[in-house]
Amino acid sequence: EKGAYDFFMLKEIDEQPAVIRGLQQTYIAQDGSIKVDKKLMDAMDKADRLYIVAAGTSYNAGLVGKNIFEKIAGIPTEVHIASEFGYNMPLLSEKPLFIFLTQSGETADSREVLAKVNELGYESLTITNVPNSTLSREATYTMLLNAGPEIAVASTKAYTAQIAAETILAKGLGMIKGTKQATEFDTGFELTKAANAIQSLVDQKDIVEDLAKKYLETTRNAFYIGRGIDYQTAIEAALKLKEVSYVQTEGFASGELKHGTISLIEDKTPVIAIITDQKTASLTRSNEQEVISRGANVINIVSENLATDGDQIVLPEVHQLLTPLAAIIPAQLLAYYTSKERGYDVDKPRNLAKSVTVE
Numbered sequence: 487e488k489g490a491y492d493f494f495m496l497k498e499i500d501e502q503p504a505v506i507r508g509l510q511q512t513y514i515a516q517d518g519s520i521k522v523d524k525k526l527m528d529a530m531d532k533a534d535r536l537y538i539v540a541a542g543t544s545y546n547a548g549l550v551g552k553n554i555f556e557k558i559a560g561i562p563t564e565v566h567i568a569s570e571f572g573y574n575m576p577l578l579s580e581k582p583l584f585i586f587l588t589q590s591g592e593t594a595d596s597r598e599v600l601a602k603v604n605e606l607g608y609e610s611l612t613i614t615n616v617p618n619s620t621l622s623r624e625a626t627y628t629m630l631l632n633a634g635p636e637i638a639v640a641s642t643k644a645y646t647a648q649i650a651a652e653t654i655l656a657k658g659l660g661m662i663k664g665t666k667q668a669t670e671f672d673t674g675f676e677l678t679k680a681a682n683a684i685q686s687l688v689d690q691k692d693i694v695e696d697l698a699k700k701y702l703e704t705t706r707n708a709f710y711i712g713r714g715i716d717y718q719t720a721i722e723a724a725l726k727l728k729e730v731s732y733v734q735t736e737g738f739a740s741g742e743l744k745h746g747t748i749s750l751i752e753d754k755t756p757v758i759a760i761i762t763d764q765k766t767a768s769l770t771r772s773n774e775q776e777v778i779s780r781g782a783n784v785i786n787i788v789s790e791n792l793a794t795d796g797d798q799i800v801l802p803e804v805h806q807l808l809t810p811l812a813a814i815i816p817a818q819l820l821a822y823y824t825s826k827e828r829g830y831d832v833d834k835p836r837n838l839a840k841s842v843t844v845e
């Protein structure tokens with residue numbers, strides 16, 4: 487039920503802090519240890535490499551997950567677009583473990599890869615929001631997101647839930663492996679901090695709504711830029727905006743702009759920079775100057791400690807690995823308000839279905 491909301495998308499954006507807290511309750515014990523099927527943890531421990539396979543927003547959650555698995559659990563991780571996997575099958579390691587990320591559990595492209603993985607006799611985990619879905623039934627293991635039904639075609643709470651689930655698994659695996667990073671990473675504390683940050687961002691919707699009206703209501707195109715982890719958020723942010731508002735939007739690695747894309751910048755082209763990492767902030771800031779001098783309108787989605795002035799949405803501090811959980815929220819809201827202002831059916835963008843059951 488939508489209740490007081492005009493659209494499910496906004497309701498689902500607002501539900502994100504509760505979804506993350508729910509995952510913590512389900513999968514993190516009082517003493518901070520991870521409560522996940524022991525057989526699954528053993529299978530992950532035996533693996534020498536993780537292969538994350540997914541489509542769309544779930545693929546983008548996989549890009550963020552790669553970083554988390556590698557940094558916390560120290561396990562090499564590859565991320566693959568499901569529909570490409572069959573044609574471009576990577577050279578597999580000796581002991582691969584496959585992780586399927588899928589909100590619906592029904593995506594045909596991912597099902598096709600799982601069928602192949604089963605044929606080859608490898609173990610797999612499906613992380614999904616839908617119990618008993620096809621991908622859940624056909625994989626060796628399942629981890630449920632318990633995010634509640636996601637009705638809007640644009641995925642929001644499933645994305646952040648998938649990142650939280652990957653974080654929990656990475657911590658569990660890292661503890662088994664005894665990595666220093668896992669020992670030092672307090673999952674409960676960090677996820678609580680991220681959930682609180684999301685809460686404070688959804689409580690400041692007005693700022694985002696004003697920016698959407700000011701810069702995105704009539705534009706034909708837009709760009710998200712970022713470096714490293716912020717680039718991964720930029721890719722998902724761009725998908726959200728283009729999907730629901732039909733503004734042609736691309737997510738770019740800031741440093742790549744000057745290698746071609748900057749030729750697209752015109753007077754008033756919106757460029758939204760995501761800046762959460764101290765190490766790359768000044769580089770992205772100079773990329774901003776390059777587009778400003780070509781007439782772009784720049785908005786920053788920026789961590790508290792890196793904020794300056796100008797049009798910006800300031801993110802409360804969260805653990806560096808989890809910044810995508812906070813940084814995506816203003817981007818989801820920008821997409822929502824742009825679509826709504828333009829008078830579209832936000833929950834049902836043209837040409838799209840909630841679950842894509844054809845290849």
Ligand code: M6R
Nearest residue numbers: 542543544588589590593640641
């Ligand atoms: O159900 P899945 O997570 O497997 O769906 C994958 C994509 O179809 C889905 O994320 C799609 O990209 C969304 N509409 C994005 O908001």
